[in-house]
Amino acid sequence: MAVYTDVSDKELEAFIGSYDIGALTSFKGIAEGVENSNYLVHTVGGPYILTLYEKRVRPKDLPYFLGLMEHLAARGISCPLPVRDRAGHSLKELAGRPAALISFLEGLWVRRPAIEHCAGLGRALAQFHLAGRDFAMSRGNDLSLSGWQALYDDVSASADSVIPGLREEIARELSHLEAHWTADLPTGVIHADLFPDNVFFLDDKLSGIIDFYFACNDMLAYDVAICLNAWCFEPDASFNVTKARAMLQAYEQERPLTEAELAALPLLARGAALRFLLTRTYDWLNTDASALVKTKDPTEYLRKLRFHQRVKSYRDYGLGEH
Amino acid sequence: MAVYTDVSDKELEAFIGSYDIGALTSFKGIAEGVENSNYLVHTVGGPYILTLYEKRVRPKDLPYFLGLMEHLAARGISCPLPVRDRAGHSLKELAGRPAALISFLEGLWVRRPAIEHCAGLGRALAQFHLAGRDFAMSRGNDLSLSGWQALYDDVSASADSVIPGLREEIARELSHLEAHWTADLPTGVIHADLFPDNVFFLDDKLSGIIDFYFACNDMLAYDVAICLNAWCFEPDASFNVTKARAMLQAYEQERPLTEAELAALPLLARGAALRFLLTRTYDWLNTDASALVKTKDPTEYLRKLRFHQRVKSYRDYGLGEH
Numbered sequence: 001m002a003v004y005t006d007v008s009d010k011e012l013e014a015f016i017g018s019y020d021i022g023a024l025t026s027f028k029g030i031a032e033g034v035e036n037s038n039y040l041v042h043t044v045g046g047p048y049i050l051t052l053y054e055k056r057v058r059p060k061d062l063p064y065f066l067g068l069m070e071h072l073a074a075r076g077i078s079c080p081l082p083v084r085d086r087a088g089h090s091l092k093e094l095a096g097r098p099a100a101l102i103s104f105l106e107g108l109w110v111r112r113p114a115i116e117h118c119a120g121l122g123r124a125l126a127q128f129h130l131a132g133r134d135f136a137m138s139r140g141n142d143l144s145l146s147g148w149q150a151l152y153d154d155v156s157a158s159a160d161s162v163i164p165g166l167r168e169e170i171a172r173e174l175s176h177l178e179a180h181w182t183a184d185l186p187t188g189v190i191h192a193d194l195f196p197d198n199v200f201f202l203d204d205k206l207s208g209i210i211d212f213y214f215a216c217n218d219m220l221a222y223d224v225a226i227c228l229n230a231w232c233f234e235p236d237a238s239f240n241v242t243k244a245r246a247m248l249q250a251y252e253q254e255r256p257l258t259e260a261e262l263a264a265l266p267l268l269a270r271g272a273a274l275r276f277l278l279t280r281t282y283d284w285l286n287t288d289a290s291a292l293v294k295t296k297d298p299t300e301y302l303r304k305l306r307f308h309q310r311v312k313s314y315r316d317y318g319l320g321e322h
Numbered sequence: 323m324a325v326y327t328d329v330s331d332k333e334l335e336a337f338i339g340s341y342d343i344g345a346l347t348s349f350k351g352i353a354e355g356v357e358n359s360n361y362l363v364h365t366v367g368g369p370y371i372l373t374l375y376e377k378r379v380r381p382k383d384l385p386y387f388l389g390l391m392e393h394l395a396a397r398g399i400s401c402p403l404p405v406r407d408r409a410g411h412s413l414k415e416l417a418g419r420p421a422a423l424i425s426f427l428e429g430l431w432v433r434r435p436a437i438e439h440c441a442g443l444g445r446a447l448a449q450f451h452l453a454g455r456d457f458a459m460s461r462g463n464d465l466s467l468s469g470w471q472a473l474y475d476d477v478s479a480s481a482d483s484v485i486p487g488l489r490e491e492i493a494r495e496l497s498h499l500e501a502h503w504t505a506d507l508p509t510g511v512i513h514a515d516l517f518p519d520n521v522f523f524l525d526d527k528l529s530g531i532i533d534f535y536f537a538c539n540d541m542l543a544y545d546v547a548i549c550l551n552a553w554c555f556e557p558d559a560s561f562n563v564t565k566a567r568a569m570l571q572a573y574e575q576e577r578p579l580t581e582a583e584l585a586a587l588p589l590l591a592r593g594a595a596l597r598f599l600l601t602r603t604y605d606w607l608n609t610d611a612s613a614l615v616k617t618k619d620p621t622e623y624l625r626k627l628r629f630h631q632r633v634k635s636y637r638d639y640g641l642g643e644h
Contacts, residue, residue: 009433025428025524028362029353040350040362042428047369106347106364111331202347 005037005052007095015094018085019101021045032197035213037097040104047104049080052097057213059098064139065212066090066100068132068189075131077124078208080105107200107207115246118231120206121199122247125191125227126254128209129220132189141192141218143275145181148174151278158285162298166281173274173305181271183219185261190223191215195230221261224251225268228317229276229304237303245318252319262319266311273308277301327359327374329417337416340407341423343367354519357535359419362426369426371402374419379535381420386461387534388412388422390454390511397453399446400530402427429522429529437568440553442528443521444569447513447549448576450531451542454511463514463540465597467503470496473600480607484620488603495596495627503593505541507583512545513537517552543583546573547590550639551598551626559625567640574641584641588633595630599623 007015007027016024026042030049037052053062066082070090073081080102082090092099110117141147152170159167191198193214200208232244251257257265280298287295311317329337329349338346348364352371359374375384388404392412395403402424404412414421432439463469474492481489513520515536522530554566573579579587602620609617633639 006433009430012430023525024430026426027430030362031351031353040352042369047364104348108331108334108346108349111328203345 005054005095005097007039007052011095015092015099016041016043018087018092019083020086021048021083021101041101048083049102049104050094050099051102052094052099053213054097057098061139061213062091062098062100064137065215067137068135068212068215069102071135072128072131077128077131078105078206079212080208080210105200105208105210107202109197109199110201111196112235113196113231113243114204115243116204117196117199117201117206118243118247119250120201120204121194121227121231122250122252123254124199124206124209125194125223126251128191129188129223129255135189139216141190141216143192143214143279144218144222145177145271148177148271148274148278151282155278155281155285159281162281162284163302166298166302169302170274170278170281173270173309177267177271177274180267182264182267185219185221185264186258187217188220189215190218190220190226192218192223192226194223194227219261219264219268220255221257221264222268222272224248224257224261225265225272226275228265228269229272229301232317233304233307237300237307239307241316241318248317248319262314265314265317266308269308269311269317270305273301273305277305327376327417327419329361329374333417337414337421338363338365340409340414341405342408343370343405343423363423370405371424371426372416372421373424374416374421376419379420383461383535384413384420384422386459387537389459390457390534390537391424393457394450394453399450399453400427400528401534402530402532427522427530427532429524431519431521432523433518434557435518435553435565436526437565438526439518439521439523439528440565440569441572442523442526443516443549443553444572444574445576446521446528446531447516447545448573450513451510451545451577457511461538463512463538465514465536465601466540466544467499467593470499470593470596470600473604477600477603477607481603484603484606485624488620488624491624492596492600492603495592495631499589499593499596502589504586504589507541507543507586508580509539510542511537512540512542512548514540514545514548516545516549541583541586541590542577543579543586544590544594546570546579546583547587547594548597550587550591551594551623554639555622555626555629559622559629561629563638563640570639570641584636587636587639588630591630591633591639592627595623595627599627 022044024043028040030038030040032038035056036054039050041048041050069079069082072079083101084090090100152174156167198211228244231247232240234240277298280296280301283295284298344366346365350362352360352362357378358376361372363370363372391401391404394401405423406412412422474496478489520533550566553569554562556562599620602618602623605617606620
């Protein structure tokens with residue numbers, strides 16, 4: 001949750017005036033989104049979200065993210081749509097930051113996903129993967145294997161101050177993943193951060209997906225592995241196989257997983273757990289106390305990683321024989 | 323800016339369901355309001371603000387605050403109106419906190435008030451004072467003289483770590499105010515925190531006043547003195563007499579100040595400056611780094627206090643002879 005940038009009255013007025021959306025009637029910072037500053041904007045035409053992109057997002061990636069939202073929306077995926085100004089631009093600047101105005105998506109994210117939410121998520125994830133197939137732009141995943149190594153180098157000296165023994169445990173896992181990681185699986189656009197707070201529901205029906213600022217091109221099954229981590233564990237870090245089965249079966253109704261993807265799932269889930277363990281450890285060590293960000297406990301992902309290390313096959317995630 | 327409390331899905335659903343406002347369609351934490359957790363709530367019926375009252379607000383004061391909003395709204399003051407649930411209650415409980423749903427007020431607060439905003443504020447402040455005259459409830463101002471003494475006791479040992487010499491400077495001012503403070507002026511309901519972020523404008527016209535959680539019964543002219551501090555200084559702490567004149571003249575068009583109030587204005591302005599100097603110093607020393615609150619620099623109010631110490635009469639605030 002974060003609002004980092006103060007916007008002056010005159011700048012804001014000029015910015016909103018460049019769109020054909022009517023006069024501004026309300027402007028409030030939203031306490032959601034860790035990476036960027038988000039504002040709820042009301043105009044006489046309706047509600048919008050204004051995002052100012054802060055330092056963690058590279059400006060050169062923004063056309064990919066905004067273009068992806070337009071691409072997905074045009075293919076029927078419910079996601080925020082960047083608004084174009086009178087000159088046709090969706091990527092603009094405000095208060096010295098890259099900025100975009102996007103449509104407001106109704107819906108609530110579920111604090112504690114139930115089985116039906118996991119099923120809805122699985123279906124939407126597969127539809128997202130299918131809709132992204134003909135997206136023309138490409139962006140590498142800088143938070144995959146080589147990125148993990150770089151993060152490990154950053155945190156290794158202090159990791160044990162976060163959790164005793166963490167340095168050695170990450171190093172061992174990283175060696176394992178380096179030895180076994182694969183790239184030989186179906187690839188495409190992945191969301192790469194499809195946590196419950198990025199998925200909206202209305203009346204327990206999925207109403208939309210938001211926050212495409214980690215999206216990239218990578219193995220589709222890795223996205224599934226991220227969602228296994230993000231959706232299918234209970235608050236006490238126990239794995240809920242019923243939720244996983246619901247998610248995976250719903251996914252497969254839209255896009256069946258290949259044998260190779262299924263076989264790789266435990267490895268991909270370990271990679272996904274390590275990715276969030278590393279970034280949370282990094283954030284834990286590097287978050288400026290004044291940054292208005294609630295730092296998430298890395299322990300959660302260490303426990304998830306240990307679970308996946310014990311998994312023998314994709315069947316442990318609740319899927320029967322294919 | 324703050325969202326302190328996590329609300330579970332089921333609690334929220336039950337809470338919203340107790341009102342006659344339709345189904346919930348969106349729920350977002352707002353990064354505004356230091357004392358409480360505020361959420362933007364959309365239902366099919368429209369937008370609302372949900373406030374959870376955190377520790378700094380005393381539950382026993384809430385009927386005063388909510389009752390005041392209802393009283394003011396009934397008298398034509400544009401302010402949020404508490405929504406009553408099906409059982410007729412406006413003060414409720416959510417996630418273990420006192421909670422209230424209030425109407426959403428369109429408008430923007432002005433980051434840098436201009437002369438016309440100060441005039442609008444002056445007029446609205448007087449109208450607020452007049453509308454509060456027949457409010458039946460009463461609440462003492464716990465941030466007046468005795469409260470300042472208590473705050474001074476809390477911060478005195480560490481004050482010099484915030485600004486060298488601050489302890490002695492506060493002690494001297496406090497002695498002066500104790501010797502000269504008055505109570506013999508017209509009293510009534512005061513807002514007591516009418517800073518620019520609590521006043522909304524649409525098209526440079528004042529559209530509403532929010533955040534009544536410091537409201538209390540005290541001298542009306544003390545509220546004017548707070549606004550002199552909050553609205554009539556430039557970012558470099560220089561006093562803008564044109565803005566002060568605009569504010570005071572607009573106030574007096576609705577409610578002329580008495581000779582005694584005018585004579586006391588410099589003293590009241592010193593008291594108001596000291597009040598915010600003390601609370602900001604206290605917050606500076608006591609804010610938990612994890613509290614997601616941007617702590618405001620106490621220096622600003624030390625400079626304002628020094629300005630008022632040099633003021634000879636109310637004429638220095640831009641008013642001519644009465």
